[in-house]
Amino acid sequence: MKQTAFEQLHSPTWRALEDQLQLLEKGGKPSPEAQQQFAALFRKVCHFHALAQERHYSSFLVDHLDNLVSRAHQQLYRRKHPIRQPLIRFVVSGFPALVRAERRAVMWAAVLFVSPLLLFFIGGQIAPELVYTVLSPGQTADMESMYDPANKVLGQARDSDTNWGMFGFYIYNNISVAFRTFASGLLLGVGSGFFLTYNGALIGAVSAHLTNVGFTTTFFTFVVGHGSFELTAIVLAGAAGLKLGYSLLAPGQMSRLNSLKQASHTAIGLVYGVILMLLIAAFIEAFWSSNNLFAPWQKYSVGGFLWTLVLGYLIFSGRGRGGSA
Amino acid sequence: MIDTRQTLETPEGTDLSLHPAGFWIRSLAYTVDWLLRIVVVIAIGIVFGASGIGQGLTLVVYFLMEWFYPVFFEVWYGGQTIGKKSFRLKVINDDGTPVTFAASLIRNLLRVVDFLPGFYVTGILASLCNRHFKRLGDLAAGTLVVYAHPVAANPPLENVGSRPVPEDFSTDEQRFLLAFAQRSSTMSAARQAELAQVLAPVLGAGDPVLTIKQMANHIVGNRASRGDPTA
Numbered sequence: 001m002k003q004t005a006f007e008q009l010h011s012p013t014w015r016a017l018e019d020q021l022q023l024l025e026k027g028g029k030p031s032p033e034a035q036q037q038f039a040a041l042f043r044k045v046c047h048f049h050a051l052a053q054e055r056h057y058s059s060f061l062v063d064h065l066d067n068l069v070s071r072a073h074q075q076l077y078r079r080k081h082p083i084r085q086p087l088i089r090f091v092v093s094g095f096p097a098l099v100r101a102e103r104r105a106v107m108w109a110a111v112l113f114v115s116p117l118l119l120f121f122i123g124g125q126i127a128p129e130l131v132y133t134v135l136s137p138g139q140t141a142d143m144e145s146m147y148d149p150a151n152k153v154l155g156q157a158r159d160s161d162t163n164w165g166m167f168g169f170y171i172y173n174n175i176s177v178a179f180r181t182f183a184s185g186l187l188l189g190v191g192s193g194f195f196l197t198y199n200g201a202l203i204g205a206v207s208a209h210l211t212n213v214g215f216t217t218t219f220f221t222f223v224v225g226h227g228s229f230e231l232t233a234i235v236l237a238g239a240a241g242l243k244l245g246y247s248l249l250a251p252g253q254m255s256r257l258n259s260l261k262q263a264s265h266t267a268i269g270l271v272y273g274v275i276l277m278l279l280i281a282a283f284i285e286a287f288w289s290s291n292n293l294f295a296p297w298q299k300y301s302v303g304g305f306l307w308t309l310v311l312g313y314l315i316f317s318g319r320g321r322g323g324s325a
Numbered sequence: 326m327i328d329t330r331q332t333l334e335t336p337e338g339t340d341l342s343l344h345p346a347g348f349w350i351r352s353l354a355y356t357v358d359w360l361l362r363i364v365v366v367i368a369i370g371i372v373f374g375a376s377g378i379g380q381g382l383t384l385v386v387y388f389l390m391e392w393f394y395p396v397f398f399e400v401w402y403g404g405q406t407i408g409k410k411s412f413r414l415k416v417i418n419d420d421g422t423p424v425t426f427a428a429s430l431i432r433n434l435l436r437v438v439d440f441l442p443g444f445y446v447t448g449i450l451a452s453l454c455n456r457h458f459k460r461l462g463d464l465a466a467g468t469l470v471v472y473a474h475p476v477a478a479n480p481p482l483e484n485v486g487s488r489p490v491p492e493d494f495s496t497d498e499q500r501f502l503l504a505f506a507q508r509s510s511t512m513s514a515a516r517q518a519e520l521a522q523v524l525a526p527v528l529g530a531g532d533p534v535l536t537i538k539q540m541a542n543h544i545v546g547n548r549a550s551r552g553d554p555t556a
Binding site: 042043046047049050053056057060062066069070073074077078079081159161162163164165166167168169171172173175176179180182183184186187191244257260261264265268269271 | 335337338339340341342343376377378379380381382383384385387388391392400401403417420421422423425426427428430431434435436437438461464465466467492494495496499503544
């Protein structure tokens with residue numbers, strides 16, 4: 001068929017598609033009949049596009065059809081982004097099931113985080129100078145003044161303005177740290193491993209130092225509550241990063257690129273959970289941990305409860321629901 | 326043709342053409358976005374920074390601007406942040422579909438690595454090493470930055486008559502001829518002659534410049550006095 005005849009015969013079809021596209025791209029809603037016709041119209045124009053290419057019709061026509069096909073492709077395969085329902089399902093079963101499915105990465109991340117933490121916590125008490133391998137004297141002085149019982153009067157709460165300010169700071173700081181821990185896993189896992197180990201060592205050293213100077217009550221009553229969500233979240237962010245690195249190191253039957261793509265789409269699920277956990281942690285840290293109205297035993301019990309809650313949730317929630325993660 | 330056009334087969338059995346965008350124009354778009362983000366954060370900081378809660382708010386806004394500004398626009402505004410929109414770029418999935426939330430978050434979180442050791446050096450190097458100009462975040466997320474429907478501005482062709490194109494010219498080769506005719510107004514006569522001379526052996530006798538222009542007229546359908554066939 002000659003191009004002229006082809007155009008005369010079929011241009012009404014692609015003009016109809018173009019009209020619908022213009023409407024859709026402006027955010028308009030076509031009539032129900034038009035919506036029903038869209039896919040059929042799109043397939044026809046795809047067919048014309050393939051024909052026009054195959055028959056060497058003028059590049060002008062091919063380009064025009066090409067443009068229509070790409071635009072229609074974008075409209076047809078547009079996805080809805082529902083939030084509430086998937087979010088509830090993710091929190092109840094999807095996230096803990098994913099953590100369990102990725103337990104190998106989670107275990108490694110936990111080992112990389114907890115062993116330096118314990119090492120510095122115990123080592124720092126046996127040999128106090130060990131603390132200064134990760135902390136500068138200035139930092140230890142800051143820590144001391146922050147947790148000096150003399151500066152904190154039991155039975156006094158921080159004013160709410162400061163609390164809200166700190167809430168913002170914790171969100172900004174902690175989630176950014178978690179994101180960096182995750183992303184740097186792309187460097188064959190080295191980045192995530194480094195952040196996990198370094199943060200573990202840092203926390204261990206600080207705890208050891210404050211124990212050495214005897215500020216245990218002020219320090220541990222402060223950290224026990226939000227630590228449940230925060231430390232677990234950092235480990236999970238690290239696990240997500242390690243998964244990226246591992247997918248590059250050991251792609252198995254896939255190409256490294258496909259392996260990475262698949263791993264990153266799984267790992268991002270962990271990151272969603274990490275974001276939620278760190279939001280909760282920031283809230284607890286800003287409004288509960290800083291609150292000195294409660295006696296230490298009350299803070300330790302709530303802390304213990306939160307730890308049980310987090311670990312119990314990750315281990316047991318969503319089992320037997322058939323929810324695949 | 327030496328351009329960045331890539332084809333992608335769709336489930337409907339036709340080939341989409343995509344024009345991946347290189348790092349330079351993407352850097353420009355990024356700079357626009359970066360300036361916008363800075364301005365918003367500074368403005369919030371100035372207005373609310375006096376109180377504790379205001380400082381908290383500023384930090385939250387800073388956090389959102391740093392990590393979620395691109396995700397928000399890419400997912401809910403057709404793959405285009407304001408900067409990308411101003412340079413007519415958009416982010417899509419590898420398969421030509423609109424970018425999904427997970428993919429957008431992955432590519433934007435992994436910016437951290439692309440940025441290393443500074444000024445996106447890693448990302449630029451990575452984008453120079455593959456045909457789709459993907460930085461590492463794009464590779465992991467399975468996304469692509471392309472020109473948003475490059476609507477070919479069609480400069481009018483000189484009306485010098487028409488001549489059929491030899492039938493063994495492929496669509497791409499026809500594109501060469503058309504591109505030459507359309508761009509000829511920006512070139513001196515000497516330069517036109519110089520370029521057209523390259524094709525003289527396959528064009529047959531006659532002035533190659535005139536021949537190409539006539540063929541271009543034929544390609545777009547100016548031979549008959551019909552109107553624009555695809556308007």
